[in-house]
Amino acid sequence: MSGAEAYHVYYARGASVSASSGTRISATGTTTDVGGLASGKTYAFIVTAVNANGESAASEIMTASPEAAWGPKGGAGVSAGEAIYTSLAIGTGKAPYVAYGDKANSGKATVMKFSGEAWETVGSAGFAEGASYYVSLALDPDDTPYVAYEEYGTSKKATVMYF
Numbered sequence: 566m567s568g569a570e571a572y573h574v575y576y577a578r579g580a581s582v583s584a585s586s587g588t589r590i591s592a593t594g595t596t597t598d599v600g601g602l603a604s605g606k607t608y609a610f611i612v613t614a615v616n617a618n619g620e621s622a623a624s625e626i627m628t629a630s631p632e633a634a635w636g637p638k639g640g641a642g643v644s645a646g647e648a649i650y651t652s653l654a655i656g657t658g659k660a661p662y663v664a665y666g667d668k669a670n671s672g673k674a675t676v677m678k679f680s681g682e683a684w685e686t687v688g689s690a691g692f693a694e695g696a697s698y699y700v701s702l703a704l705d706p707d708d709t710p711y712v713a714y715e716e717y718g719t720s721k722k723a724t725v726m727y728f
Contacts, residue, residue, distance in 0.1 A: 569614035569621075574599065580628055582609040584620075591615075604633040643677055643684050645669040652702040654710070662687070664702035664712045672696030672717070676710050676728065688728040694718035 574597060575587030587609075590597055602608055607630050611623040638661060646669030654662045660679055667675035670691025677684045687710055695718020703711045709727055716724040 568616050570617070571615045572597075573613045573615060573620065574610060575613070575623070576608050576610045578603075578606055578608055580607060580609055581626060582611055584611070584613065584623060587611065602631045604631055606630060639679050639682075639684050644675070645690070650698055650700040650714070652700050652712075654702045654704045656704055656708040657706065658708070660708075662702060662704060662708075662710055664700050664710070666697045666700055666714070667691050672698075674700055674712055674714055674726070676702065676712060678710075692726065692728075693724070697724075 570593075572592045572595070573584070574590045574592060575582055575584050576590070576599060577587045590599060607628055610627050610629065611625075613623050614621040643663055644665060644667060646667065648665040649668065649672065651663060651665040656662060656678070660681070662676060662678045664674060664676045666672045667690060673691035673693040673695065674697035675690045675692070676687040678687050693714065693716055695716050697714040697716055699715050701713045705711065711725060711727045713723065713725045715721050
C-alpha cells in the first residue's frame with residue numbers, strides 16, 4: 566500500500582492464517598521479530614499495510630519453521646571465576662546441575678543448581694579439601710548430587726562426595 570504508516574503481521578501455527586484467526590503484531594518498520602514460537606513447528610504469516618485510509622488486503626501466506634538456537638541457561642557465567650573439568654546432570658524436575666573445579670576457590674569442587682530463576686550453590690563453594698580434577702557429577706532419584714573427582718589434596722586419590 567502506498568503511504569503505509571505501519572504494518573500488521575498476523576501469524577498462526579499451521580499452514581494457514583487470516584486477519585481474523587491469527588495473532589497480530591504491529592510494526593512501524595519493514596522488519597519485526599516474532600518471539601515465543603516453538604522450535605520445529607510450522608507457522609503461517611500474512612502482512613497488511615496500514616495508513617489513515619485503513620488496512621490493505623493481506624499478502625500471500627508465507628510459512629516458516631523456527632529452528633532451536635543455543636542460549637545461556639539463567640544468563641552467561643554460572644561460575645564465580647574460571648571453571649575447569651565441568652560436568653552436567655539434569656534433575657528429575659529438569660533442573661540442571663553443574664559441578665566443576667572452581668578456580669575462584671583454588672580449583673576445589675563446587676556444585677551449582679539452576680533454581681528456575683538463578684544459579685545457586687549447592688552446599689558450600691569449593692567444598693573439596695584440595696584442587697579437584699576430572700570432576701564427574703551424578704544425581705540419584707531424589708536429586709542428591711554425587712561428585713567424583715581426583716583430589717590434589719589427598720595425593721591425587723579418587724574422592725566421591727554427596728550433599
